[in-house]
Amino acid sequence: MQLFKKTLRLWFLLCGLVTLAQNNTESIAQQPKFTVRGSVVEIDTYKPIQNVNIEVNGGAYTTTDTFGEFRIEARKGDELTIKHKDFETVYYTIKSNERLLVKVQPNAEYEASMLKRKSKSRYNIESFNALIDSAETYLKKDAKTSLEFAANALEKGNSIKQNADAYEVLGDIYMYWKQFDLAVYNYRISLQSINSNLVKLKLAKAYKQNKNYQESLSIYNGINKANLSNWQLIELNEGLGDVYYSTKVYHKAISSYQVGLNIAQKHLITPKITDLNSKIAQTYNANGEPETAKGFFNKSMQLANTENQKRAVEEKIKVADFESENKNFSDEIELRKEALNTINDIEYDSVFDNSSALTPQKQNYKIGNAYAAQKDFNNAIPYFKKSITEADNKADLIVQKDATRRLSEIYRDAGEFNKALTTYQEYVELVDKLYAQKEQEISQAARFSRDIAIKQNRILSLENDRALNESQYQLSTEQAKRQKLIIYSLIIGVLLLLVLAFLMYKNIKQQRFANNLLALKSLRSQMNPHFIFNALNSVNSFIALNDERTANKYLTDFSKLMRAVLENSEEDFIPLEKEIELLKLYTQLEHFRFQDKFNYQIKIDPSIKIQDFVIPPMLLQPYIENAVWHGLRYKKEKGFLQIELKQSNPSQIQIIVADNGIGREKSKALKTENQKKQNSKGMGNIKKRVSILNEMYKDKVDVEVSDFQNTEDVGTKVVVTLKKD
Known part of the structure; x- marks a missing residue:
């Protein structure tokens, strides 16, 4: 009996240990994967060791390259096994995605076959790795500091591999x-040094973020999948x-998402399955198939619930947005309330900035909108x-402003006009505050862009210095051959002259371009007051006639027209579609004023792909204004204005x-003498604008005026x- 009790206790103890191990394994399996980078070197000479076996207990496997470096996918808590015939096996538990430097002691036979390296080599490797690690540490905290460390690492690097790593980190x-355009630039330089599939994936993503979609597709489709x-x-x-x-598309x-999902399901990569x-x-919903979309959202929400609270609430909010789009407001409200409870629980452990969707103020705002859509004003x-x-406590002026505006509208719809007026006044104050805040943010963004540009210029300078040093080194090795030295000197002299000539040409061209931009801005600033003055005269005439409603x-x-005009006033060219909308609104206003003087028609050839063309803003409006004010207004009988768009050939259209x-x-x-002067000035401005734009953009616009x-x-x-174009 005593023996049986001891055996039973031992059995329960073993079961508990097995359960604990399973729970620990499941916890590790739920951790997100990341790329672990490292290198294996000799402890004394820092000579890289290639063909070392690197394995993760989860099954991933790779080997070190000729530079002794490796990359492998792992999770926090995984055990890394490092094996080679010339040293004892090393075991390491992954703590984060830090860069690993594995120093090993080769056996006597291996050491006897190798020469010792200089201490300088060891110092350079340690210094480079420390700088790269520092750059990655500050990556998400301080862009300028991170760039400074990366630039210093680039300066210390003395190999192609280190050069590639430094530029990859710069891209990151x-x-x-x-700064997606700069990310693209640095990833491309990294790939020029070392051809890496991981960097290609990063480059393709950077192209996509920079909206270079065809380049992104080209990179993705060009990657050899067998090596991934x-x-x-x-x-x-x-x-x-x-x-x-x-x-x-x-x-x-x-189809692409489904291929990725099949791989994730086959290899039990849970975060990617979710x-x-x-x-x-989301894609099915965008394609107009909400029922199919709902099935996939249910799967993703169930899977997210098995990961962690933050991931679960993120997915719940996505589904709530989906229900909102499809006007299922009751389901949306329920999901957002559940999400709000979870957010309140995890806010103590996680910090959400105001740009995150996981903020209480945004979820309360969206719940209020859902109730308002159901006309349930009390809730x-x-x-x-x-x-x-919440928004006030967290200085989230955007949400505070939107919520205040909607609250004012709800009070108005509910018939509580005093509260509506008070709340609307608060909204106006918030708009003023937000405007001031946006001005500060724009100023800060400009300073940040300047700092980034300075850092990138320093990096470019380092690369140029590196290229120049390499060139000087090559020349120094051939100093014994005088004839070649003279030839090289002549070539370099000619190149310098060509570069100087090119820089001078480029500087002159840039100066001319800047002068043209200034002239365009000046001409636009002269046209807008003229246009506003005529429009306000029309308002004044209505008021004079006591026609307040009109x-x-x-x-x-x-005011709608003015908003459109001001939005476009800083652009050299805008989409033709926007200009047509502006013309429709302007012509409608002129007809409203002079409806007894003329009728009008706007005719657009349906075969024209309007989205393919751009036009200088406010180019057509003065011609329509002249037609109404100086042609049709003085006509004895009712006149007619026709605006027609037609395709003259595939590469150009005509607007008549x-x-x-x-x-x-x-x-x-x-006309009076003053009117002649004003009209001449207005038409002269248009001619100057067209002339400058054609000089800058190679004859994109042509204008011809004749009798009708x-x-x-x-x-x-x-x-x-x-x-x-």
């Missing part, structure tokens, strides 16, 4: 700080799906108030503004020709 820094790990295969297919999603996006189910759901009001309070209507439409008014000569005879018809009122015809 720029990628994190959303399972994790990298998933990233490749996920990246392809992201590019196709961004370009709205949804069937290809779903992510890809979520992305497939909507408390949530908007909570949102305002004046209000006209002023409302005029034609009126059957009194014509240019009669109009000129009716052979009758008493000859009218005017303006033909503007736009050429595609």
Whole structure:
């Protein structure tokens, strides 16, 4: 009996240990994977050792390259095994994605066959690795400090491999700080030194973020899949799906995500299974298949619940957004309330900045919106108030402003006009505060961009110095051959002259370009007050006639037009589609004023791909203004204005503004001397703008003005020709 009790206790003890081990294994399996980088070197000479076996207890395997370096996918808590015939096996438990330097003591036979290296080599490797580690440590904290460490590492590096690593880290820094064009540049330089699939994946992602979609697809499709790990295969297919999603090729996006999902399911890579189910759901929803999307969202939400609270609440919010888009407000409210409870629990352990979707103020705001959409104002009001309070506590002016505006609208719809007015006044104050804050942010962003540019220029200078030093070294080895030295000197002299000539040409061209930009800005600033003055005169005439309702209507439409004009006023070219919208609104306003003087028609050839063309802003408006004010207004009977867009050939379109008014000569005879001066100045400004833009952008715009018809009122015809890039 005593023996039986001891055996039973031992059995329970063993079961407990097995359960503990299983729970620990499951906990490790749920950790996200990351890339561990490292190198294996001799402890004394720091000579790299190649073909070392590197294995993770989870099954991943690789070997060191000729530089003694390796990369392997692992999780926190995994055990790394490092084996080679010339030294004892090393075991290491992964703590983070730090860069590892594994120093090993070779056996006597191996040491006897190798020469000792200089201490300088050891110092350089340690110094380079320390600088790269520091750059990665500061990557997410301080861009300038991180760039400084990376630049110093580039300066210390004395091998192709170190050069590639330094530029890869530079690419990572720029990628994190959303400087995608610079990330692309540095990843490309890294690949020029060492051809790495991991860097290619990063480059493809940087291209996608920079909206170079075709370049991104080219990189993804050019990677040799046979050399990729399972994790990298998933990233490749996920990246392809992201590019196709961004370009709205949804069937290809779903296909790519599905390939990645199959690999993740086969190899039990849980975080990616969750992510890809979520992305497939979003793609189906974007493609107009909400029922199919809902099934995938349910899967992703179930999987996210098995990971951690933060991941679970992120997925719950995505599903809530999906329900909101499809007007399932009751389901949305339930999901957001659950998410809000979880956010309140994890806020103590996690820090969410105001840009995150996981903030109480945003979720309270969206719950209030959902109730408002159901006309349930009694429930909507408390949530908007909570949102305002939370946003105020966390200095989130954007959400506070939006929630205050919606609360004012709810009070208005509920018939509580005093509260609506008070809340609207608070909203106006918040708009002023937000405007001031945005001005500060713009100023800070400008300073940040300047600092980034200075750092990148230093890096470029280092690379140029490196190239120059290498060139000098090559020349010094051939100093014994005088003839070659003379030839090289002549070549370098010619190259320097060519570079100097090129730099001078480039400087002159840039100066001319800057002068043209300044001239364009000056001309635009002269046109806008002229346009505003004429429009306000129209409002004034309505007020003078005591037609307050018409004046209000006209002023409302005029404000919409002014907003569009001001938004476009800083651009050299805008999409033709925007200019057409502006013209429609402007012509409608002029017709509203002079509806007894003319009718109008805007005719667009349906075969024109409007999105393929751009046009200088406010180019057409003065011609329409002249047609109305100087041609049709003085016509005895009712006139007609026609605006027509037609395709003259595949690379260009024509915009025709034609009126059957009194014509240019009669109009000129009716004008006062001041009117002639103002009109001449306005049309002269247009000609100057067109001339400057054609000089800068190689004849993209052509304008021709002529009489429209052979009758008493000859009218005017303006033909503007736009050429595609």
